[in-house]
Amino acid sequence: MGVLVKKSLSKQKHSLSETTEQLRLLQSIDLKSFEENLDAIDLLPLKAQSVDVFQINLGKMCNQVCKHCHVDAGPDRKEIMTKEVMQLCLDAIDETNCSTVDLTGGAPEMNPEFRWFVEQLSLKGKKIIVRCNLTIIVANKKYNDLPEFFKKHNIEVVSSLPYFSSSKTDSQRGDGVFDKSIQALKMLNDVGYGVENSGLTLDLVYNPSGAFLPPNQLELQLEFKKKLSDRFGIVFNSLFAITNLPISRYLEYLVASENYQGYMEKLVNAFNPSAALNVMCRNTISISWDGFIYDCDFNQMLDLKVAVKGKHLSDFSLNDLESRTIIVNQHCYGCTAGAGSSCGGTTI
Amino acid sequence: MKTYYDPDDLKKVGKISEFQPELGKKFFDYYGSVFEEGALTKREKSLIALAVAHAVQCPYCIDAYTEDAMEKGCDEEMMMEAVHVSAAIRGGASLVHGVQMMNKYKDLSM
Numbered sequence: 001m002g003v004l005v006k007k008s009l010s011k012q013k014h015s016l017s018e019t020t021e022q023l024r025l026l027q028s029i030d031l032k033s034f035e036e037n038l039d040a041i042d043l044l045p046l047k048a049q050s051v052d053v054f055q056i057n058l059g060k061m062c063n064q065v066c067k068h069c070h071v072d073a074g075p076d077r078k079e080i081m082t083k084e085v086m087q088l089c090l091d092a093i094d095e096t097n098c099s100t101v102d103l104t105g106g107a108p109e110m111n112p113e114f115r116w117f118v119e120q121l122s123l124k125g126k127k128i129i130v131r132c133n134l135t136i137i138v139a140n141k142k143y144n145d146l147p148e149f150f151k152k153h154n155i156e157v158v159s160s161l162p163y164f165s166s167s168k169t170d171s172q173r174g175d176g177v178f179d180k181s182i183q184a185l186k187m188l189n190d191v192g193y194g195v196e197n198s199g200l201t202l203d204l205v206y207n208p209s210g211a212f213l214p215p216n217q218l219e220l221q222l223e224f225k226k227k228l229s230d231r232f233g234i235v236f237n238s239l240f241a242i243t244n245l246p247i248s249r250y251l252e253y254l255v256a257s258e259n260y261q262g263y264m265e266k267l268v269n270a271f272n273p274s275a276a277l278n279v280m281c282r283n284t285i286s287i288s289w290d291g292f293i294y295d296c297d298f299n300q301m302l303d304l305k306v307a308v309k310g311k312h313l314s315d316f317s318l319n320d321l322e323s324r325t326i327i328v329n330q331h332c333y334g335c336t337a338g339a340g341s342s343c344g345g346t347t348i
Numbered sequence: 349m350k351t352y353y354d355p356d357d358l359k360k361v362g363k364i365s366e367f368q369p370e371l372g373k374k375f376f377d378y379y380g381s382v383f384e385e386g387a388l389t390k391r392e393k394s395l396i397a398l399a400v401a402h403a404v405q406c407p408y409c410i411d412a413y414t415e416d417a418m419e420k421g422c423d424e425e426m427m428m429e430a431v432h433v434s435a436a437i438r439g440g441a442s443l444v445h446g447v448q449m450m451n452k453y454k455d456l457s458m
Contacts, residue, residue, distance in 0.1 A: 163423065165423065167424075168423065208418070208419075210418065212418045212419050213419050214419070215391075215419055215420050215421030216390075216420070216421070219389075219391070220421050223421060
């Protein structure tokens with residue numbers, strides 16, 4: 001346990017706000033390389049299989065400063081996607097047969113063009129996911145109608161809630177976040193989200209509040225459903241258990257709490273070949289606020305751009321991306337530990 | 349600084365098989381089977397292990413099963429209740445012997 005963070009690493013000018021320093025640290029521990037493990041199961045080079053999911057990061061601006069945030073997002077981050085880059089996203093999506101557009105941030109809803117972008121996307125008939133931090137819904141009157149807006153466009157809402165109690169939630173996400181999250185979940189339930197047969201999907205995300213791996217997803221889902229229903233009358237669809245990856249603010253936490261070595265050993269020892277087969281980067285591309293293309297949101301935050309000629313949406317090549325070699329590093333162990341981890345929870 | 353307990357020794361527990369491989373293997377096979385899901389869930393077994401770790405005051409087991417219980421979705425409230433179960437049984441075990449003391453006292457008294 002420790003003090004809550006108030007500023008992003010970037011604002012603090014912390015050494016770990018530099019991607020080069022994060023990559024140096026990831027390589028500094030003498031552990032079997034991720035590539036060696038992939039090679040041992042004939043998965044090296046790791047190749048993409050399709051571009052089925054467009055995960056678009058609308059910017060680093062956020063109303064929260066979560067201790068584990070891999071984006072290093074916060075109110076002091078001003079990097080957000082412009083309407084021009086959103087148009088490039090729409091054009092690129094038109095070149096693909098992708099099924100899903102996954103909007104994330106920061107708090108994507110804080111981008112002034114968010115609603116315009118969602119309206120354009122909804123015309124394309126794709127599944128749209130918004131990764132909503134919940135508190136944004138109650139942060140300001142102008143966001144109070146987000147549940148109705150989500151409903152209008154049949155958006156799937158995916159929201160973080162590390163635990164069904166305030167102590168664990170607030171220690172990770174900030175003072176008062178749990179109570180506001182409960183308030184927001186009730187507002188989502190009120191318009192039908194998470195309610196049986198409503199057709200409106202509300203999924204929750206659990207990630208460990210500390211240096212340990214997530215519990216069994218299904219068992220945790222049952223417990224979350226019971227506790228949230230009994231205590232607050234809240235309902236939701238699925239719980240995704242996600243492993244924290246050792247980058248950015250979570251990496252800083254691991255180092256500061258002297259858990260870095262132990263956590264990396266744990267991830268390496270828990271390497272699961274089946275999870276490696278199902279890593280999300282094989283069917284996903286990740287777009288940054290400024291239009292660059294990455295294998296996943298984590299590679300984006302480490303500035304590891306895709307290994308193809310066209311690294312920016314202005315030079316988008318579906319053929320190249322569908323057959324690309326995915327860039328891997330030691331942080332990738334986070335997606336292959338135990339039951340695997342992805343933005344949709346466990347992978348096996 | 350030399351100490352009797354070294355946290356790194358926890359990772360080396362498998363080495364006990366070096367001096368007696370056959371019994372070591374039997375023990376670890378048995379250990380693995382004990383903690384499999386059965387009539388009790390893995391989480392219930394983890395909490396029992398945590399309580400027993402406190403009863404036998406094994407620092408390695410306390411570290412191991414604190415982490416294990418967290419990875420089984422237990423929170424601090426559940427884990428401290430498990431420790432209290434351990435303390436209650438230990439305390440109760442002392443106190444129930446008080447009956448023996450009382451019996452002996454009465455035997456020796458006029």
